[in-house]
Amino acid sequence: MAVYRLCVTTGSYLKAGTRDNISVTLVGTCGESPKQRLDRVGRDFASGSVQKYKVRCSEELGELLLLRVHKERFAFFCKDSWYCSRICVTAPDGSVFHFPCYQWIEGFCTLELRPGTARTICQDSLPLLLDHRMRELQARQECYRWKIYAPGFPRMVDVSSFEEMESDKKFALTKTAPCAEQADSSGNRYLPGFPMKIDIPSLLHMEPNIRYSATKTASLLFNAIPASLGMKFRGLLDRKGSWKKLDDLQNIFLCHKTFTTDYVKEHWHEDHFFGYQYLNGVNPVMLHCLSSLPSKLPVTSDMVAPVLGQGTCLQTELERGNIFLADYWILAEAPTHCLNGRQQYVAAPLCLLWLNPQGALVPLAIQLSQMPGPDTPIFLPTDSDWDWLLAKTWVRNSEFLVHENNTHFLCTHLLCEAFALATLRQLPLCHPVYKLLLPHTRYTLQVNTIARATLLNPEGLVDQVTSIGRQGLLYLMSTGLAHFTYTNFCLPDSLRARGVLAIPNYHYRDDGLRIWTAIESFVSEIVGYYYPGDASVQQDSELQAWVGEIFAQAFLGRESSGFPSRLCTPGELVKFLTAIIFNCSAQHAAVNSGQHDFGSWMPNAPSSMRQPPPQTKGTTTLKSYLETLPEVNITCNNLLLFWLVSQEPKDQRPLGTYPDEHFTEEAPRRSIATFQSRLAHISRDIQERNQSLALPYTYLDPPLIENSVSI
């Protein structure tokens, strides 16, 4: 008689436990055990429990290859989902096999788990294991399907595939609470208390392994409802018309003030702060160094001489590499939209900046159109205060549109969704790249589904608060993707290409590069364990299918993007994985977490403009300025969104924390520990640096970075 001792860990999520019968079958190289029910005195598989069982076989089974988990009906009770974290099996000879699971098991079904040792397909030779890999991927590809959302968009998850799934048909994944029939036929409608239409059916069928936890959902609602009700009761969400005075804008939120929101309110109109935001605001990716002026921006030396001062001139500063451009060309043909029944406007500015001898970046000139001409004045700091402030506010509006649609939603949310989907579809649980990336895809499909149901849907929030509306969003994102390159995606390459490596006090760059390097070292070690040479990368058919699918579905097969469609060396794999992890975590934190900080003073990030860009100088007054900014209800609906998305709901996992132990071997676990200590070191340095800053830069402090795009 051979006795195997099992230790079963149930997750500590709400309702993670089950009352269903759980049995197991052990499959080894020398045979398999009888199916045996795991049953002890008292409650089995309670939430957060760790319980021990024995499985008896007539003979030893050899090396364990698979653990079959059978979930079946208990008495007359209905199905009860179970979140199984892991099962540890100790063989009679004392050897230990870890079977990581970390997934919801719904319905009555059998789930086959492999031991935690990561294996590429080239490292498997047994037909049983090769067959297992194939069946696992078939089931996942049936569940997670691609959908075309709009022409030119990265492909995304087809949520209707979840509602079509039969509960018992497939491994580990199934629908819950299917109640789509309660929605009307279109499903896109107003709900009491919400200012925008919500696409209800798409929210109802979220596959349990990618759904927000109960804690995260409750936390999101806890953030949203009091803030929304506060504005609702004060009539702000329904009040049309202009703000009466600028001071009224500071009373939108009665609480939710931060050090940065107060700082922005004090300094928003200053040229230094306007320049600072290009480096350390929410969209720190816009600047390019110029060696000569583009012909579409005919700024003369005389125009900028008062700011440059004596002893230098525009040409000299260009030659010194001190002149930078923020070019909003992408907005030139963006469609516009009506809000509160009134036409809104968009500009496509060119903003010229100078890195002055004190190391500060300041604006030199602003042209609000891509076409120079008599109706397109070049605004200067020497113009009247209101003219100059309005020109800068137009640039801030363009920043809002480019940042939210492209830098934030397209380049982090949507691309990370495509990485998540390709990983789920092309890599089995035992694949080292699956184990590495899964924590960096957590909740991304869920948050994007919520965004599509509430923000991007027709008459959703984008249609309610932005000058370009949903049609403009579709235009901006598809145009943005058509121009997005692998260079843009890889921080060191992007900084080099933009010529911004020498600008002082560029904290986003400095912190970002250190985090990039830490991720790269970690990824190099992991790749080094499993890919000893070029051939091991080239022959991994699952890995090649994964990168090929990302190329085809996220980047629409565009060769000129420079994204790889195939990986040939471990070095290429390291770079691609580093960039994916960086963008899913740090880059999203850098462009997401400061939205409330920098946007709650509305003129610093107006979502819409109600008057066309000025065609002459000397016409702007406080009254015309207020009549150009968004109306009261538009402002408040947008600020609610900023507040909501800047608060990471509970159930957070900071960068480099991996409580789900998918890697069970010693070497990768050591690499995780090293990665964590590097990040802790970076955090100490950032906190020390921040003590000497008037405005601390915290968005890339590792404990404040989420592992994945999840809000």
Ligand SMILES: [Fe+2]
């Ligand atoms: Fe986000």
